[in-house]
Amino acid sequence: MCRTGLYVILALDMKYAFILGRNQELSIAELGAIFQSLRSCKNYAIFFDGELPQKPQDFLNRLGGTTEILEIFAENLPQADILNDVEKFLLEQSRAHTGKCAFALNLWPENKKSQVLKFLLTRLKKNLRAKGVSANFMNKNFQNVSPVFASKQGLIGSKTNIGILDVGDGKVTLGATVALQDFEAYSKRDYGKPFRDPAVGMLPPKLAQIMINLANPNEIASAATILDPFCGTGTILMEAMLMGYSVIGSDKDARLIEGARQNIDWLQKTFSKSVPGNTHVKLFQKDARSLTAADAIAKAPVGGKQQNGSLSLAVVTEPFLGPPLSQFPAENFLKKLMDELEKLYLDFFKNLAQWLPKKTAVVFIFPYWKKGSSRQSLASHVVAKIESLGYSKTTFAPLKTTSLLYERPDSVVGREIVRFVKVVRP
């Protein structure tokens, strides 16, 4: 990962807050896979002391589950001190960035009915003006500002988008936003790519990023190549390329391989600055149940000979999950589908176990079917069978769980993410 010398010096003794996305478990598990120790965790944010692996915006661009990074400038204050500390901080910023002081305040967790913002915003504007600073707040209707608006108003560069984070016991922590999720880039990758196929199911790019990060937890050997053996339209491969991995994608359907190729070509042109020049891409049509070790080597053989370098690999995939459904299926249909999927998954893992190196991570999605508040899970009885083939399911630290759920409120089919590690050679 790139980082400048200057940035490393400045980053010493830094403290950050990561504002979590809507699916908090996924967001926490993603950060837990990247950082060995997270200081504390609220249901809306995680706090971290130390150096970020990259500049904040570059780092945030690799995280699917965090919406914002704040640099902390005051901690555990009584609420009565907020005005004073924010004013002091904004005065410092206005000296560093000459001209007008446009600022915003945001409450975390968000509270749309609070009168606190109104009081703080008006007092801050008055106090700063009394000190000769041409200050103006950007909040509309005394509510948090939207990330798009904050970034368009230049509040990130000037470090004047301030977060007031409730840390319990009547105390707050204060931070300035240093990075915001790039909504436009995600939307472009999700909806602007040339080949889309709703029938195949479309994995959101943010979920693909989270899965890739989950595949590289600290305690498991880190991978240089991501393999997706059910690659479909190539969502996981594209996100992995943007994160600096070489990629290998295969699918049994030639039409989808052609579509994934179109999407990857488009990505390389549209996001050319973000895809490293040395990224290797290998795409081919094959049934995932018959992949071999040679298939999983990213670089083309040199001079026709097979390279015998080690497979620095992680498998990240969303396999076939059954047909898209608009309502909960009939019992016999579901039973047949579950049997069929179980067989596909077991055959896939059995073949993979023959050549996958020990300690390699496999991040895999299982479908579940929702009816009201009940869930019919496939993972609950297939995971143990997969483990018996030479894998071990792993816990998503700092959580205690071995599976993470992702669902849309109105969908019948949900996704259950499980991470296995290859433990023994058969």
Ligand SMILES: C[S@@+](CC[C@H](N)C(=O)[O-])C[C@H]1O[C@@H](n2cnc3c(N)ncnc32)[C@H](O)[C@@H]1O
């Ligand atoms: C749910 S889709 C993957 C979608 C992908 N994550 C995306 O965002 O486009 C599952 C894919 O598995 C492929 N597939 C189904 N059975 C397969 C098999 N036995 N071997 C390889 N690919 C298979 C299908 O053609 C389909 O493209």
